[in-house]
Amino acid sequence: MLQEWLLELLAGFGKLFIHPIFYFSFLLAFVVGMFRVNRERKDFHTRVYDIYQEIRYILPSSLFLGLLLSLVAIGFGFTLPLELLNVIAAVTIVLSAGGFRLLSPAWTIGLALLIFSVSEKIGYSFIPYDGLSLNKILMTMAIILALLLMTEGILMLKRGWQGTSPRLVDSPRGLKVGVQFAQRLWLVPVFLVLPAGDLTAPWPWWPVISVGSETYSLIWFPFLIGFAQLIKSTLPELAVKATGKSVMAIGAVTLLLAVSAYWVPLLAVVSAVFAFVGRIWISWRHYAYEKDRHYFFTPQPKGVMILGILPYTPAKKMDLKIGEIIYKVNGIDVNTESEFYEALQKNAAYCKLEVLDVNGQNRFAQGSLYEGQHYELGLILVDEGKELAAEEAK
Incomplete structure (x- = not known):
C-alpha cells in the first residue's frame, strides 16, 4: 500500500504541471506586469520594476504554505470531485478579467460553491458519480475556502506590502500627488483527494469527512490567490498588514462555520456567503477609509x-x-x-x-x-x- 501511495503522490505532483491554471497564472502575472510598467512610464518616464516583477512572487512565498495545507488536506482526506475543481478553475479565470483584485478565495471558491449548491437544488449536477454525499462535498469546499482565505491573510502580512508600485494621481485641488498600488498574485498548490482511482483508505477513519467513495486518487491542484489595493493615506506596509489581519479574522470565522456544517449541513453554504460578503466588506472599508483621508505622499514644506x-x-x-x-x-x-x-x-x-x-x-x-x-x-x-x-x- 505504501508503494501505491508514493506512486500516486508522484502522479499527483505531475498533474500540477499539466493543469491550465498553472500556466495561466504566469501569463496573467506577465500581462498585469506589462500594464504596470506602462503606467509607471506614463507617470515617471521610467519603470520602477521590470515586467517580470509580479511573476517573481507567484511561488516562492506560497509554496511552503501550500505544502502545509497539503499535509492537512491529505491527513484529513479532503475529497473533491475533479469536475468541481474544474468549476473553481473556470471561475478563477473569469474573475481574473479584473486583474488580481477579484482573486480572493472568498470569491473564487465561494462563488463556485454557491454555483454548485444552486445547480444541485435545481436538478443539474456537475458530478457524475452516484452515491457521493453532496453535503460533505459542500463542507469540504467550505473548509478549503476558509483555509485558503487565512492563507491569503498570511501572505498579505508577509509579502503583500513589498514592492508596491508608485503612481501619480490628481488631488481634489487638481495637484499631482503620489499614491502606492499594492498588488500580488500567489499560486498555492495543494494536494487534494479525488473520489475515484486505485487507492484505498489507509486507515478505517480516513477520510474524516467521507463523501461516500471507496477508492481514491491524488491531485496537486493550483489555487490562485490575488489582491490589489490602492493606498493614499499611509505607508503600504501599515495598510496591507491591516487588511491581511482582517482577512485572517474572516477566514477563522469561516472555518468555524464550515466545521460546524458537520452537524448542521446548511452552515457550509452560510460560511461561503459569510466569506464572500466579509471580503467585500473588507475591501469597501479600506476604500471608505481612504476616500476622506489626506494624501500621505505630498510635496513637503521642508525636504x-x-x-x-x-x-x-x-x-x-x-x-x-x-x-x-x-x-x-x-x-x-x-x-x-x-x-x-x-x-x-x-x-x-x-x-x-x-x-x-x-x-x-x-x-x-x-x-x-x-x-x-x-x-x-x-x-x-x-x-x-x-x-x-x-x-x-x-
Whole structure:
C-alpha cells in the first residue's frame, strides 16, 4: 500500500504541471506586469520594476504554505470531485478579467460553491458519480475556502506590502500627488483527494469527512490567490498588514462555520456567503477609509519625500525607504527635486543624505557614486509631480 501511495503522490505532483491554471497564472502575472510598467512610464518616464516583477512572487512565498495545507488536506482526506475543481478553475479565470483584485478565495471558491449548491437544488449536477454525499462535498469546499482565505491573510502580512508600485494621481485641488498600488498574485498548490482511482483508505477513519467513495486518487491542484489595493493615506506596509489581519479574522470565522456544517449541513453554504460578503466588506472599508483621508505622499514644506526606489541602484544600496524625507544632501538644504540633484553634484564620488525616517527619527544615509550617476541615484520623489504638472500646463 505504501508503494501505491508514493506512486500516486508522484502522479499527483505531475498533474500540477499539466493543469491550465498553472500556466495561466504566469501569463496573467506577465500581462498585469506589462500594464504596470506602462503606467509607471506614463507617470515617471521610467519603470520602477521590470515586467517580470509580479511573476517573481507567484511561488516562492506560497509554496511552503501550500505544502502545509497539503499535509492537512491529505491527513484529513479532503475529497473533491475533479469536475468541481474544474468549476473553481473556470471561475478563477473569469474573475481574473479584473486583474488580481477579484482573486480572493472568498470569491473564487465561494462563488463556485454557491454555483454548485444552486445547480444541485435545481436538478443539474456537475458530478457524475452516484452515491457521493453532496453535503460533505459542500463542507469540504467550505473548509478549503476558509483555509485558503487565512492563507491569503498570511501572505498579505508577509509579502503583500513589498514592492508596491508608485503612481501619480490628481488631488481634489487638481495637484499631482503620489499614491502606492499594492498588488500580488500567489499560486498555492495543494494536494487534494479525488473520489475515484486505485487507492484505498489507509486507515478505517480516513477520510474524516467521507463523501461516500471507496477508492481514491491524488491531485496537486493550483489555487490562485490575488489582491490589489490602492493606498493614499499611509505607508503600504501599515495598510496591507491591516487588511491581511482582517482577512485572517474572516477566514477563522469561516472555518468555524464550515466545521460546524458537520452537524448542521446548511452552515457550509452560510460560511461561503459569510466569506464572500466579509471580503467585500473588507475591501469597501479600506476604500471608505481612504476616500476622506489626506494624501500621505505630498510635496513637503521642508525636504523631498521618497515615493519610489528603483531596484539595483545606489539608493537601494543606501537602504532608503519610501515615505522617508530627505532634507539635506551633502550638507545642503533641499526642498525641491532640482535642488536635490544640484546638491548631489557637489560631490562627484560620494553623497551624504540627512533623512527623516518614517518614525520621525533623523538618520544619515551615505554611499559611493560613480561618474554619470548623479541622475541615476534611483529615487522617485513626490516633488516630481510638480514638474509633470508644469509640463502638462504648457
